[in-house]
Each structure stands twice: as C-alpha cells, then as structure tokens.
Amino acid sequence: MATYHYWTFNKKVPGPFVRARVGDTIQVELSNLADSSERHSVDFHAVTGPGGGAVATDAAPEETKGFSFKALKPGLYVYHCAVPLAAHHIANGMYGLILVEPEEGLPPVDREFYVMQGEVYTSQTYGSKGKLTESLEKLMAEAPEYYVFNGAANALTGSNALKARLGETIRIYFGVGGPNKTSSFHVIGEIFDKAYQLASLTTEPLADVQTITVPPGGAAVVDMSLDVPGECVLVDHALSRAARGLVGKLVVDGENQPALFKAASAKTEESEHNTHSSH
Known part of the structure; x- marks a missing residue:
C-alpha cells in the first residue's frame, strides 16, 4: 500500500463540487489551517474579477480570507490554488469544479x-x-x-x-x-x-x-x-x-439485451474440425 500527503480543499481530491445558477451571488471563504506549511488561495475560473478571487483569498497559515462574486456566465469551470508555484499546489490536489447552470437549468438526467x-x-x-x-x-x-x-x-x-x-x-x-x-x-x-x-x-x-x-x-x-x-x-x-x-x-x-449486444460462443478446435468435416 502507498500513501501520499496531499494539500486539499476541504480534505478532498478533487475539492467539493460547487453548484450555482446564473445570477446567483456566491460567498467564498478560505481558511488556511494553523498546521499548514504553505500559503493558499483559490482562483475560480467562473469569476469575473482580479485573479478569479486568488488575490482576495491569498491566506497565510491561521488566516481566513474571502470574497463574493456574481455568477455571470453559465458553464462548468475549474477552480484551483493559485499561490506560486501554482502547478505545485495543483499537483498536490488543490483543484475542483464549479457548475454555473443556465437560468432554466440543464436537461434532467437520472x-x-x-x-x-x-x-x-x-x-x-x-x-x-x-x-x-x-x-x-x-x-x-x-x-x-x-x-x-x-x-x-x-x-x-x-x-x-x-x-x-x-x-x-x-x-x-x-x-x-x-x-x-x-x-x-x-x-x-x-x-x-x-x-x-x-x-x-x-x-x-x-x-x-x-x-x-x-x-x-x-x-x-x-x-x-x-x-x-x-x-x-x-x-x-x-x-x-x-x-x-x-x-x-x-x-x-440490468438484464442482458441480446438484440443490442451478444457475445458469440467460444469455438474450440474440435468444433471447427467437425464443422469442416460436415461440408
């Protein structure tokens, strides 16, 4: 068994799935725990504003930072830590998704x-x-x-x-x-x-x-x-x-659907021989 020490949002990789609709105002609060070894922030690609929120949330250990933003455009957007070296923080698990649904929502699925x-x-x-x-x-x-x-x-x-x-x-x-x-x-x-x-x-x-x-x-x-x-x-x-x-x-x-997919029976060398012999 192997283990790896991740840096995370809310102790998850990926971070929590955030869901909103166009026109919603979203409050973001980032608390960097006291035992953290690094500064952290969060850049939401769904944000229209400086650094996607990364500047406003750049927090040292034991600090809490935050901001609010209005969801202007629908889409499925990545968020991630943006403290340099950003690639280092992302590779250590600091990424997730935020869904901004259109006003009418998405077509339903099961x-x-x-x-x-x-x-x-x-x-x-x-x-x-x-x-x-x-x-x-x-x-x-x-x-x-x-x-x-x-x-x-x-x-x-x-x-x-x-x-x-x-x-x-x-x-x-x-x-x-x-x-x-x-x-x-x-x-x-x-x-x-x-x-x-x-x-x-x-x-x-x-x-x-x-x-x-x-x-x-x-x-x-x-x-x-x-x-x-x-x-x-x-x-x-x-x-x-x-x-x-x-x-x-x-x-x-569910039940098999042979009209759509059916595996052929395996053929043995003997059955191949018998088939040819009957010709």
Whole structure:
C-alpha cells in the first residue's frame, strides 16, 4: 500500500463540487489551517474579477480570507490554488469544479457523476509502497509517475466504481486539474449522446461523440443513455496512462439485451474440425 500527503480543499481530491445558477451571488471563504506549511488561495475560473478571487483569498497559515462574486456566465469551470508555484499546489490536489447552470437549468438526467483527472509527481517510481514524497524536478519536467481520476490510482474501481442501471441516462461532469497534461476522455463500451465541448452550456452540444479533448484547467459535460448492462471503462485514450493508474469503471446493472449486444460462443478446435468435416 502507498500513501501520499496531499494539500486539499476541504480534505478532498478533487475539492467539493460547487453548484450555482446564473445570477446567483456566491460567498467564498478560505481558511488556511494553523498546521499548514504553505500559503493558499483559490482562483475560480467562473469569476469575473482580479485573479478569479486568488488575490482576495491569498491566506497565510491561521488566516481566513474571502470574497463574493456574481455568477455571470453559465458553464462548468475549474477552480484551483493559485499561490506560486501554482502547478505545485495543483499537483498536490488543490483543484475542483464549479457548475454555473443556465437560468432554466440543464436537461434532467437520472444520475450525475463528478470526475476529475490529475497528475502526481513522486520521487518514487510508480507502484512503490509506503509513504511517497513529491518531486519538484519531475513536476517541472512534466513527467508524472501517476495519472489519477479523483485523486488516486484506480480510484473509481471496485466499491468506488460509478454505478447505474440499464435504461438510465447519466451525466458526467469531467474536468482536468492537471496541472500539465491534456486528456482524451473516453468511456470504453459507450458513446456520448451529448458532449458539451469545453463545458460551454450555451452552445448546442455535439451528438454521438466517442472521445472528448479536455485541456488542463478545462472541463466538459457528457450525457449517456445506458442501453446495455456490464462494465464500461473510463480512460484517457492516451492509453499508456492507464498503466499508471488512470482507469475507472462504470458498472451498469440490468438484464442482458441480446438484440443490442451478444457475445458469440467460444469455438474450440474440435468444433471447427467437425464443422469442416460436415461440408
């Protein structure tokens, strides 16, 4: 087993999912705990104002800072710590998403999921055991040891897999904390019915999309209807990253749908021989 000391918003990686609507006024308060070793702040990409709020929230240990802002434009936006070196703070887990819905809201779905991709730069090689430590050298070289969904290698698998039922519609709010790598987000075994490219909620979504490109500090929203049961796999289609922890599962429960998908029976060498002999 391996552990890593993250810096976080509210002890979570990613930080809390913040939800608002256009026209809302949002109050932000950041308290930097007394045992913190660093200054911290928060830059909301949804903010129209200096530093996205980073200047107003730049807090030393034991300080509390805050600000308020009006949500002017709908979208799914990243937030992150912006204290220099910002990439250092982000790589240590200080990122999350804020959804600003249009005034009329988004079309309803049966289930929603919150997924973010990040990188972890450790001195130790991938798969090492024990307490892992950060490597600024690897961070500056943009050479992560781990790629992660929701803060840990293979985090969205097993008991933490995304779960849904046959016939449901689901929505994934997907973002890339980074700090450095672009994602080619793909769900193996599914097709996105709708993809809100770059998380623009006022632009018509693309239909029937296989893979979406999401840059660091960017996001996207995808909707899917679940027509066949089984396990779907969440990946970045830069697939070497799957071997460094970037894998998740979507488990769809329900009755088989042979009219839509049916696995062929395995053929043995003997059955092949008998088939040819009967000709």
